[in-house]
Amino acid sequence: MSASSNSKLAMAKTILSTVGSVAATAMVVRTIVQEFLPAEVEDYLFSGLRKLLGKFSNQLTMVIDEFDGLVNNEIYEAAEVYLGQKITPTTRRLKISKPEKEKNYNIAMERGEELTDVFNGVNLKWIWIVNQIESRNFYNPRDMNSTLRSEVRSFELTFHKKNQDVVINTYLPYIVSEAKLKKHEKKTIKIFTVDYQRMYDINNAWKSVSLDHPATFDTLAMDFEMKDMILKDLERFVKRREYYRKVGKAWKRGYLLYGPPGTGKSSLIAAIANFLNFDIYDLELTEIRRNSDLRKLLVATANKSILVVEDIDCTIEFQDRLTNKAPAASSELQFCREENKVTLSGFLNFIDGLWSSCGDERIIIFTTNHKDKLDPALLRPGRMDVHIRMSYCTPCGFRTLAANYLEIKSHCLFKEIEELIAITEVTPAEVAEQLLKNDVADVTLKGLVDFLHLKRKENEEAKAKKVAVEENKEEGNVEEEEKEEKEIPKQES
Numbered sequence: 001m002s003a004s005s006n007s008k009l010a011m012a013k014t015i016l017s018t019v020g021s022v023a024a025t026a027m028v029v030r031t032i033v034q035e036f037l038p039a040e041v042e043d044y045l046f047s048g049l050r051k052l053l054g055k056f057s058n059q060l061t062m063v064i065d066e067f068d069g070l071v072n073n074e075i076y077e078a079a080e081v082y083l084g085q086k087i088t089p090t091t092r093r094l095k096i097s098k099p100e101k102e103k104n105y106n107i108a109m110e111r112g113e114e115l116t117d118v119f120n121g122v123n124l125k126w127i128w129i130v131n132q133i134e135s136r137n138f139y140n141p142r143d144m145n146s147t148l149r150s151e152v153r154s155f156e157l158t159f160h161k162k163n164q165d166v167v168i169n170t171y172l173p174y175i176v177s178e179a180k181l182k183k184h185e186k187k188t189i190k191i192f193t194v195d196y197q198r199m200y201d202i203n204n205a206w207k208s209v210s211l212d213h214p215a216t217f218d219t220l221a222m223d224f225e226m227k228d229m230i231l232k233d234l235e236r237f238v239k240r241r242e243y244y245r246k247v248g249k250a251w252k253r254g255y256l257l258y259g260p261p262g263t264g265k266s267s268l269i270a271a272i273a274n275f276l277n278f279d280i281y282d283l284e285l286t287e288i289r290r291n292s293d294l295r296k297l298l299v300a301t302a303n304k305s306i307l308v309v310e311d312i313d314c315t316i317e318f319q320d321r322l323t324n325k326a327p328a329a330s331s332e333l334q335f336c337r338e339e340n341k342v343t344l345s346g347f348l349n350f351i352d353g354l355w356s357s358c359g360d361e362r363i364i365i366f367t368t369n370h371k372d373k374l375d376p377a378l379l380r381p382g383r384m385d386v387h388i389r390m391s392y393c394t395p396c397g398f399r400t401l402a403a404n405y406l407e408i409k410s411h412c413l414f415k416e417i418e419e420l421i422a423i424t425e426v427t428p429a430e431v432a433e434q435l436l437k438n439d440v441a442d443v444t445l446k447g448l449v450d451f452l453h454l455k456r457k458e459n460e461e462a463k464a465k466k467v468a469v470e471e472n473k474e475e476g477n478v479e480e481e482e483k484e485e486k487e488i489p490k491q492e493s
Contacts, residue, residue: 060164064155075172078179079155083115083126084108085182119171125158184304189273191280194297196287205300211280213270219404220271221264221397221428226388230268233386234276238361250357254364254383258371259390262427265367268390269308278363279305285312291346298350299358306363313373344375352383393421393428401428405435406444413445420452425459 066076084107087094093110109115111130116123131152159167190208198204217227237253244251257265273280281301288294301307351364366384368374378384393401395418403409421431434451438444 058161059158060161062157062167064157066153074176076153076155078176079126079157080108081179081182082175083117083128083155086115086117119174120166122159122163122166122171124167124171127156127158129154129156184277187277189277189279191282192301193282194284194287199293199297203300205297206281208279211270211273213267213274215267215270216274217271219400220267221393221400221432222268222390223394223396230272230386230388231275234272237363238276241361251360252362252364254351254385255366256371256379256384256387257365257367257390258387259369260392260425260427261369262429263390263392264428265390266310268388269306269365269367272363272365273306276304276306276363281305281307283307283309285309285342285347288342291342291349294342294346294350301359301362303360303362305359306365308365308367310367311369312366312378313368313370344377348377348383392425393431395421397428398431401432401435402445405432406441408441411441411445413442413449417445417448417452420449420456424452424456426452426455430455 064076064079065073067073084094087107093113095106095108095110097106109126109128111128113128115126117126118124133152157167189211191211192206192208195205195207217231220227233253241251257268259265269280272278279302283297285294288297298307364384366378371379371387379387398417398421399409399414402411402414430451431448434448435444437447
């Protein structure tokens with residue numbers, strides 16, 4: 001072996017010996033520190049060492065706590081959702097959960113797990129930190145399991161210092177936006193109703209159940225032109241956030257659905273909710289005493305939601321429109337009555353006034369069987385922007401129902417049925433009921449033909465009866481007038 005080789009071998013042995021000695025010394029020091037020094041002193045020493053080493057590092061670490069005081073940290077919640085979608089082959093541990101009434105699984109990082117993300121060429125490292133705090137004075141708003149032990153949760157985001165502006169101004173806003181989109185895509189649609197026992201608690205005023213209604217625009221028994229109009233209107237609405245802001249208008253849209261019972265108003269509402277992935281808030285006005293209660297309920301509704309008031313003509317009599325119909329009362333009594341009722345002016349203020357701006361991307365839907373009974377103040381644009389007449393079943397609607405219920409698109413009886421439907425006032429609900437009666441298409445469609453003939457006959461009889469009643473009423477009025485005319489001369493004499 002040459003002299004140079006011996007020299008290199010000796011140097012390597014020296015380096016290995018030195019490294020071993022340093023490592024052994026470090027282990028001894030660490031053991032002594034852990035055994036003999038209090039935890040507080042140990043944390044102080046190691047934090048000081050980390051700070052010293054950090055001065056020579058080109059890495060910057062951001063700490064994203066779960067709460068800002070007692071308020072939720074939006075960035076933390078967004079990171080939790082965003083990182084759950086960033087599973088890589090190197091990911092070792094994940095948390096998975098599924099609430100009982102939800103459809104989708106929730107996936108999140110496990111404590112202490114590291115995850116690497118790349119954004120516009122920038123490498124970023126995430127770590128989820130969870131520390132246990134034992135203190136009677138510590139309060140975590142989400143800690144429902146223990147009064148003594150609580151968790152302090154945070155994310156640590158590490159990246160090169162030169163990318164600080166990119167992370168703050170571009171990456172974090174991107175995460176918040178992506179998280180909102182993911183939450184909206186995977187959420188289970190719910191229908192909310194007022195919990196009248198907790199109506200004065202703004203956080204618990206509404207209670208919900210999952211909306212598992214299968215209605216879609218493909219299954220609605222409605223003319224294609226009407227469907228297309230509604231779909232385009234909804235698509236245009238959800239894309240116009242900046243437009244509404246630019247023109248100074250609250251980001252909301254009002255729909256009035258009117259027509260006879262059984263024409264599919266509730267199904268259309270469900271189809272809109274499924275199409276937009278919006279929750280539904282079902283508001284029953286008859287149970288609300290005053291305008292202030294209504295205000296609290298509407299403020300408690302969420303964005304990206306549909307507020308529904310069904311049978312608006314029947315649910316409430318607005319106090320300020322009835323004052324001329326009743327005898328005048330004392331001013332004090334009248335004030336008490338107005339204080340204890342929802343007024344039309346107060347209701348309209350929540351639809352189209354200042355309070356309507358408390359929330360974004362909202363749909364308001366009224367339904368009625370009698371549009372002519374509604375106050376014109378409810379119907380003007382800005383309140384009910386789109387009026388949709390839910391008509392009796394049409395030939396187009398029948399074909400949709402036949403495809404849904406019988407899974408057929410043509411039949412020898414279709415022509416006769418469509419001709420009958422065109423001249424018969426029959427609702428989609430009535431047609432659907434007939435299609436449910438048998439699984440054999442021939443039998444079912446023959447039964448539908450018989451039903452339509454019977455329905456047409458009943459409609460004609462009902463119209464004839466109505467005409468007879470009106471004629472009798474007119475004759476009675478004429479006789480009454482003639483009687484009064486004869487009595488007038490007798491009284492004068």
